Amino acid sequence: MNFSYPFLLKKKKSMLSKFRLGTLRQRHSLLSTMATTARSCSLSPEGSASSLRVALCQLTVTDNKQTNLKTASKLIAEASKVHKADMVILPEMFNCPYGNDSFPKYAERCVSFGGNSHSSSSSDINKKKVTHEDLMKIKNIENEMPSTYMLSNSAKSNGIYLIGGTISEQEQEQEQEQEQEQVGKGSKSGKKLYNTCLMFNPNGDLIGKYRKMHLFDIDIPNKIRFIESETLSPGNGFTCIEVQKKQSIWKVGIGICYDIRFPELASIYRHHFQCDALVYPGAFNTTTGPLHWELLQRARALDNQCFVMACSPAKNPNLSYPVWGHSAVTDPLGQVLATCDDKEHLLVCDIDLLQVRNTRDSIPISKQKRTDLYSLPAKL
């Protein structure tokens, strides 16, 4: 493993040296004392008035859902307690192996959250939520919605904003019924599955739910073929949350993995929701990852002059999908602030709202768009 020392937290150097030559398995056995190696960009003790400390959990997903939930829970706690993160981000499909075989098997219900509307406008942000208390009243939530249960509790007990990666979500019964009424009974069999991200505030309240809008259907001959739409259905709504730190309010837009290939989604978050940051839980593979994962993050960041945070699972040779890893944080100038390889890492980084403002003032591309010649892409 190749550590880049300037990126390491100094106070953790002694602990990290234990892991440097360790295998993935050896490191896993140490999860109870320290979940994973930690990497960070330069951190200030208190952060500036406009800064936010984010932690991306590039965790190793196994084929055991309970193990995955425990790993995520431990990493969230470490990000909060040890690294003082304000916002923690999990990767795509953090609780199940990425694959069409797994999506139905690991699926679970999530609570309804404002339906699947096209019309989430920026004025609605954070107006609606499902409180932690209401979530905990759901009958048998621990077994029926184990991911929602863990995520809400983790956000609350650590007092952090949590962008809960994604899980395989089984359609609600009432949603299925509504759809069957619209298209005619009997026209659909079985509940739909979605690739879904849940977001929580520091009270553990559910403040957002986003379903992957662009499904990963590609076919590169002799390299990779993956047709996510064989098992999953696409979401139909945009999701932006508000994250408050001191006097600063961040607007954060959510996309999932393949969504990052679509500049329109990022542009809508920037121009219609006024987002300062975009978060993409993702799981690029070893064919397109080296080519495109970082380039797409830098492109979305530069074109929209916002921070981009993209969180992947770590590589797990025991699973069939070859994940690329390389989670990263990119600034509004398109510069990568922090990144890592494909091993398990906790990537910690301070991002500053002032940099968003300064970049937009000095290179004012948003004001210079030729709206007389083209419209900004949105049907909201």
Next chain:
Amino acid sequence: MNFSYPFLLKKKKSMLSKFRLGTLRQRHSLLSTMATTARSCSLSPEGSASSLRVALCQLTVTDNKQTNLKTASKLIAEASKVHKADMVILPEMFNCPYGNDSFPKYAERCVSFGGNSHSSSSSDINKKKVTHEDLMKIKNIENEMPSTYMLSNSAKSNGIYLIGGTISEQEQEQEQEQEQEQVGKGSKSGKKLYNTCLMFNPNGDLIGKYRKMHLFDIDIPNKIRFIESETLSPGNGFTCIEVQKKQSIWKVGIGICYDIRFPELASIYRHHFQCDALVYPGAFNTTTGPLHWELLQRARALDNQCFVMACSPAKNPNLSYPVWGHSAVTDPLGQVLATCDDKEHLLVCDIDLLQVRNTRDSIPISKQKRTDLYSLPAKL
């Protein structure tokens, strides 16, 4: 100077060795035998059935217009005769120093070409042209429109498509009159200036004229302030040309420098004009160049799955504007095929239409756009 040998034309190695340790001035004294160093990506002797050989002239601009026109003319001839290029590209403001002082001083008229319409549709491409013969009938064209004269003759005598970089264009008298009629006489004084690209086919016919749509107005404190709109006016139309090689027809969209920061322009060329390649004559500076010049080219190429060719002048320490150089050719996967430093170079590269088709088939993002949720950006 650091040469990357795999990128050099083998047959030129012996000549190139003369230049390796040469200064810019020494190399300039050799212009009569070989205009500049040549770099290329791997070239096949004949090219494939679907390939096109492009040459980007990263030439040194001086404060003498006649010298600049001669340099460009020589490099175009070399690209054609020595390297067998099918299409040659010049940089932004190839005939005058880049600066608000220079734009009025070096400005010249160009012929009218379909006005400044918003409504250039893809079906109109190459339907209109001004023939070489008609150009040569213009009274005193050699002195009144020296750049048009040189470009048309160079395209014809070398039998190449020519994307003539840009020049400072003085508004036509009839255009000024039309505008004054619309806004009221006396409301404007003096003719407008544009940053204009002229395109020619192998017969020397003018087949396109594009005026920079997004003007370069930025202010990065203590680094660079440049307000192009102090002297220039923006264009209001899109320009796509057709380039034929054997049985293949390429659709090539044109932007100029700062235009590359606007993904909407590239997206319109991709989705409304069906472009396979984008060409940006540009002159990024040493502040934003290292950060953004290549990243923007790769972003435009990847998001639109097309080739991007961006041609800069070489650095000239005798001029005040600090040009970044680094002309490049990028493929539809966002990979840089050929690039160079800030010295004078002729960058030669084969690009293949088949790669555009294959990339779009294997990662079909164009078909996967959620046009039910957002509109593609265009008012045509």
